Amino acid sequence: MTWSEYKEKLSHHDFSKKDLTYIEDAFFYAEEAHRGQKRHSGEPYILHPIAVSLKVASIGMDALTIAAALLHDTVEDKGTTLKEIRKRFGTDIAFLVDGVTKVDKIKYHGVERTVESMRKMFLAVAEDIRVVVIKLCDRIHNMETLDALPFPEKQMRIAKETLEIYAPLADRLGMGEIKAHLEDLAFQYVYPEEYAWVARELKNRLPERELYLARVIPIMKKEIMREGIARAEIHARAKHYYSLWKKLQRNDMDWDRIFDLIAVRIVIKDIQDAYAVLGLIHKLWKPLPGRIKDYIALPKPNGYQSLHTTVFCIDGQIVEFQIRTVEMHKEAEFGIVAHWAWEHEGKPKAGSQINPKLAWVRQLQEWQGTFQKDRSTSEAFLESLKIDFFKNRIFALTPKGDVIDLPEGATPIDFAYHIHSEIGDHAVGAKAGGKMVSFDYELQSGDVVEILTRKNQHPSREWLDVVKTSLARNHIRRFVRGQSGSAGGKQQQTEIDITVEDRVGILKDVSSAIAESGVSIKDIESHVGGKNPYASIRVSFVPHNKEEIQKIRTRIKKVKGVQAVKITEKTKTGMKT
Numbered sequence: 001m002t003w004s005e006y007k008e009k010l011s012h013h014d015f016s017k018k019d020l021t022y023i024e025d026a027f028f029y030a031e032e033a034h035r036g037q038k039r040h041s042g043e044p045y046i047l048h049p050i051a052v053s054l055k056v057a058s059i060g061m062d063a064l065t066i067a068a069a070l071l072h073d074t075v076e077d078k079g080t081t082l083k084e085i086r087k088r089f090g091t092d093i094a095f096l097v098d099g100v101t102k103v104d105k106i107k108y109h110g111v112e113r114t115v116e117s118m119r120k121m122f123l124a125v126a127e128d129i130r131v132v133v134i135k136l137c138d139r140i141h142n143m144e145t146l147d148a149l150p151f152p153e154k155q156m157r158i159a160k161e162t163l164e165i166y167a168p169l170a171d172r173l174g175m176g177e178i179k180a181h182l183e184d185l186a187f188q189y190v191y192p193e194e195y196a197w198v199a200r201e202l203k204n205r206l207p208e209r210e211l212y213l214a215r216v217i218p219i220m221k222k223e224i225m226r227e228g229i230a231r232a233e234i235h236a237r238a239k240h241y242y243s244l245w246k247k248l249q250r251n252d253m254d255w256d257r258i259f260d261l262i263a264v265r266i267v268i269k270d271i272q273d274a275y276a277v278l279g280l281i282h283k284l285w286k287p288l289p290g291r292i293k294d295y296i297a298l299p300k301p302n303g304y305q306s307l308h309t310t311v312f313c314i315d316g317q318i319v320e321f322q323i324r325t326v327e328m329h330k331e332a333e334f335g336i337v338a339h340w341a342w343e344h345e346g347k348p349k350a351g352s353q354i355n356p357k358l359a360w361v362r363q364l365q366e367w368q369g370t371f372q373k374d375r376s377t378s379e380a381f382l383e384s385l386k387i388d389f390f391k392n393r394i395f396a397l398t399p400k401g402d403v404i405d406l407p408e409g410a411t412p413i414d415f416a417y418h419i420h421s422e423i424g425d426h427a428v429g430a431k432a433g434g435k436m437v438s439f440d441y442e443l444q445s446g447d448v449v450e451i452l453t454r455k456n457q458h459p460s461r462e463w464l465d466v467v468k469t470s471l472a473r474n475h476i477r478r479f480v481r482g483q484s485g486s487a488g489g490k491q492q493q494t495e496i497d498i499t500v501e502d503r504v505g506i507l508k509d510v511s512s513a514i515a516e517s518g519v520s521i522k523d524i525e526s527h528v529g530g531k532n533p534y535a536s537i538r539v540s541f542v543p544h545n546k547e548e549i550q551k552i553r554t555r556i557k558k559v560k561g562v563q564a565v566k567i568t569e570k571t572k573t574g575m576k577t
């Protein structure tokens, strides 16, 4: 694709001359960087960043983010290229490109209990919502071209990752359209038979349904006009494959129980009109009891707003209607980026007010635990793009790509003990990002850390000064004590099993509730995800006395989302790990 063809595709986005020059510069830089490279399909590589950047543009992102999308695959090793990009395009764009590159290094192993920590890791490493947006578009294009990948196993891994990490992330950011698109793209790879079945059934069922709705919609239009409701858009909208299949599973695979196979969507100007239209529908047709849902008054957790109702329509057939305002519609599709009005260099346009009621702002504030009512200035807006809701945690990687979740300021020794006590006990050196680092080096999110070990190496007392986690501290202390002759006696260890709502940040909240009391936590296990809406967390620790256990119990119960707390006391031999 030539620059002028590309520019043509951006033409409906009214970019300034300055913006276009900036994008043009990135376009040619990327073309040069990928010259001679090919994709698995045999196409020139540059078509990939071009496609990604056009998707980024189509959801309304600014010139800077579009340029970053063009450059997103140009940095292979962290060194020279990134510096060059910084020099030529500025620090903001280098920051975005670096974020995308770091996220690319995270590997996903598909273990159920790590899914949630993967999502967190992803966000923590990305550091900026715009990086997440680029990665989501990158993933959409990779999924769209996945059949060119000649390795079925790799296809499967990528598709699963899409279903379990990327789609839920898009969902949490309120980007419904992107979420559904990612799910449908992955569906055919992860569940090919089921996909084929759903596609076949739909092919049989949809035409008749479409014909039927072609009778319903004009009636609706006429009624809305007669009521004097301005600028209503009405269209039929088929359900996405994957969400349909999930719904079928919840309904014994009974197609007759799916009323929104094709729903009628009505988009109107304001909330008043939404309720007026709902009234109109109910005047025309009798609603099914219990199926009127007011997501305007009570939005879904990810911010989704609409009115839903299901009625006995013409000839007694059942039809679902969804009514929402233009604002809600945009938000439901693009969530977090729906209301961006950008200027060059990633700053919101002067005077662009951020409505703090917007779902994604709420969501972010909730994640960041900094809910404040009047953060509507541009500054707060930019701030909210920064993902710092894991402020006190860092996520480092093993060379295999496993995520190790540590407190801020943690060092290679903490890291070593969190992999395995044997690795901690025998550590002689550490590398971060391929370079040797000292034991007091403070790990950064995204660091790939390699621990060098030697059999006859042992922990030293000095290590106690550099470690940040009680896990590492306990191991070192135990060893040092053992050295000075005292044998390990019996130890009272307490286990707490906690049932919690599976919400973002719960593990952090629970562990900090326990850590506040100063006991040494031996182990935290968590089981999240899956069909169960609840997750379980098991914490083992050594209490100083009995009263402390009760205090901890009370503290845990105060954490939002905790359902039940069960305490078991165990006696363990102190020396063993």
Ligand code: MN
Binding pocket: 048, 072, 073, 138
């Ligand atoms: Mn890419």
